[in-house]
Amino acid sequence: MEALTQLARGVPWTIALTLTSFLLGALLGLGLCALRLSSSRVLRALATGAVLLLRSVPPVVWLFIIFFGIGFGYVQLPSFLAAMLGLALITAANMAEIYRGALSGVHRGQTEAAIALGLSPRHRFQDIVGPQMIRIALPSAATFAIGLLKDTSVASLIGVQDVAFQVNALAQRSFSGTGIFVIAALLYIALSLPIAALARWTDLRLRAKVAR
Amino acid sequence: MSEILEFWGEWLPTLLDGLLVSLKVTAASLALGIPLGLVLALAVKAKSAPLRIAALIAVEIGRGTPALVLLQFTYFGLASTGLTLSSYAAAVAALAACTGAYTSEIIRAGLEAVPQGQSEAAIAIGFSRMDQLRYVVLPQGLRIAVPPLLGFSILIFQSTSLCYAIALPELMSQAYSVGSNTFRYMPILILAGLLFAAICIPATLLVSRLEHRLDRHTR
Numbered sequence: 001m002e003a004l005t006q007l008a009r010g011v012p013w014t015i016a017l018t019l020t021s022f023l024l025g026a027l028l029g030l031g032l033c034a035l036r037l038s039s040s041r042v043l044r045a046l047a048t049g050a051v052l053l054l055r056s057v058p059p060v061v062w063l064f065i066i067f068f069g070i071g072f073g074y075v076q077l078p079s080f081l082a083a084m085l086g087l088a089l090i091t092a093a094n095m096a097e098i099y100r101g102a103l104s105g106v107h108r109g110q111t112e113a114a115i116a117l118g119l120s121p122r123h124r125f126q127d128i129v130g131p132q133m134i135r136i137a138l139p140s141a142a143t144f145a146i147g148l149l150k151d152t153s154v155a156s157l158i159g160v161q162d163v164a165f166q167v168n169a170l171a172q173r174s175f176s177g178t179g180i181f182v183i184a185a186l187l188y189i190a191l192s193l194p195i196a197a198l199a200r201w202t203d204l205r206l207r208a209k210v211a212r
Numbered sequence: 213m214s215e216i217l218e219f220w221g222e223w224l225p226t227l228l229d230g231l232l233v234s235l236k237v238t239a240a241s242l243a244l245g246i247p248l249g250l251v252l253a254l255a256v257k258a259k260s261a262p263l264r265i266a267a268l269i270a271v272e273i274g275r276g277t278p279a280l281v282l283l284q285f286t287y288f289g290l291a292s293t294g295l296t297l298s299s300y301a302a303a304v305a306a307l308a309a310c311t312g313a314y315t316s317e318i319i320r321a322g323l324e325a326v327p328q329g330q331s332e333a334a335i336a337i338g339f340s341r342m343d344q345l346r347y348v349v350l351p352q353g354l355r356i357a358v359p360p361l362l363g364f365s366i367l368i369f370q371s372t373s374l375c376y377a378i379a380l381p382e383l384m385s386q387a388y389s390v391g392s393n394t395f396r397y398m399p400i401l402i403l404a405g406l407l408f409a410a411i412c413i414p415a416t417l418l419v420s421r422l423e424h425r426l427d428r429h430t431r
Contacts, residue, residue: 056412057405058370060384065405068391069398153278157377164280168377171288178293181285189276 003170003180007187010163013080014191017152017162021084022145025091032096037103047096054093059154062086067158083155087148094144095137102137103129135206142199146192153188163187216399223390223400230386231407233300234372237382240304242365245311252316253323254345267316274313279371282306287378299380303372311368315361322357323349359423366415370408383407 035047054062067082077085106129114124156165167184255267274282286309287302297305326349334344373384387404391397 052413052416053409056370056409056416058373058384058408060373060376061387061401061405061408064384064388065398065401068388069401072395072397074398150276150278153280154374156280164278164284167281168284168288171284171292178285178289181281181289184281185273185277188278188281189272192276 004183006170007163007166007180007183010161010166011187011191013155013160013162013165014149014152017080017083017087017155017160018145018149018191021087021091021152022148024084024088025148026095026141028088028092029095029099032092033099033103036096036100051093051096054090055097059086059090059151060157062090063154063158079155079159082158083152083160087151087155090151091144091148095141098137098140098144099133101140102133105136106132135203138199138203138206142195145195145199149192149195150188219394219396219399220403224403226386226390227383227400227404227407230381230383230404231411233380234369234375234382234384237300237303237307237372237375237380238365238369241307241311241368244304244308245368246315246361248308248312249315249319252312253319256316256320257323271313271316274309275317279306279310280374280377282310283374283378299375299378302378303375303380303382307368307371310371311364314364315357318360318364319354319357321360322355323353325356326352355426359419359426362415362419362422366412366419369415370412373408 032047032051035043036051038044038047063083063086066077066086067079071077071082110128110132111124114128119128152160152162153164156162156168159165163184167180170180252267252271255263256271258264258267283303283306286297286306287299290297290302330348330352331344334348339348372380372382375382376384376388379385383404387400390400394400
């Protein structure tokens with residue numbers, strides 16, 4: 001029972017880390033996607049390289065570079081902030097790819113019609129292409145967010161007291177057996193259910209808005 | 213700059229030792245995990261309900277649990293029941309379980325992509341259920357599953373960095389211990405990152421080229 005309350009203390013950290021790094025990453029990803037599709041070849045190559053690099057280096061390495069690498073001798077960030085930044089960067093790279101895929105799913109005629117109507121580039125994206133892109137990107141984004149929820153466990157290695165951190169502490173202190181791991185596994189699965197449900201609900205609502 | 217290169221040159225052999233351990237763990241996990249994935253994929257489609265449900269639960273728990281928690285389970289959790297694994301064995305056990313759960317979904321999707329007519333034709337010419345799988349469905353289904361399986365293999369290679377948590381001397385642990393001995397975390401962690409990138413970037417590009425190739429054939 002005591003073990004359960006200690007495990008529960010990790011839940012807010014896991015949720016907070018998932019939410020903040022996803023939101024920040026989804027925003028940064030939009031910028032990265034715009035760079036990948038820009039007309040300047042230099043910017044395009046830089047963005048493509050950044051996406052490839054961010055996705056090719058494991059999350060642990062990014063978190064350690066930010067926490068220990070920048071921490072020793074430069075700026076020592078609190079572990080939560082370091083984890084959030086690292087995971088947000090990885091999220092940005094993955095979301096940029098998801099947005100790019102979604103954009104290619106928006107029919108070209110939509111942009112052409114918006115140009116024909118004389119909409120500015122900003123309104124073309126904000127009012128016409130953007131909303132459709134988000135609807136197409138939603139299922140992949142939800143899958144990624146569930147993966148991210150599990151990846152936040154990596155933050156326990158730099159001292160964020162999330163669910164994985166509490167399990168590890170319990171296992172090393174009391175040798176509480178295997179039960180605690182099963183509970184932790186079920187906890188992570190339970191945490192991923194609302195993300196899936198939210199994605200389904202939003203998808204249905206957005207679909208309902210599209211007159212078809 | 214030349215000073216950093218000198219530092220890198222000095223410690224590169226240590227990191228390469230770690231990289232070798234990472235690659236070995238990856239290979240062992242895949243060699244055990246992919247056959248496990250195939251078995252789970254077939255079990256999830258089995259006729260017997262208990263088998264199907266057991267496989268489904270195994271897959272969902274394996275996919276829903278962070279790899280780090282699986283590693284802690286095989287290393288610390290099993291030890292508390294008296295089954296003490298070396299960090300190498302614990303790493304392979306956890307990552308193979310993870311591989312089995314994820315690849316079962318990839319393989320199942322591959323098998324389902326084989327047109328129904330193929331199995332119907334196999335039944336029509338009198339193949340047993342086993343032969344139907346072995347000569348008709350598996351060869352076609354597994355071929356479809358190859359690119360996503362390769363993509364997943366890259367992810368498992370990246371996950372070996374989590375074995376730092378169970379004191380396996382892989383690339384990440386080596387980089388961290390060099391960092392804590394020399395107090396120069398930044399350059400050594402960057403070198404570790406570059407080594408990961410040096411393997412994963414070409415591998416990613418190769419997989420996406422292969423994907424395009426296979427796409428062209430199936431269309």
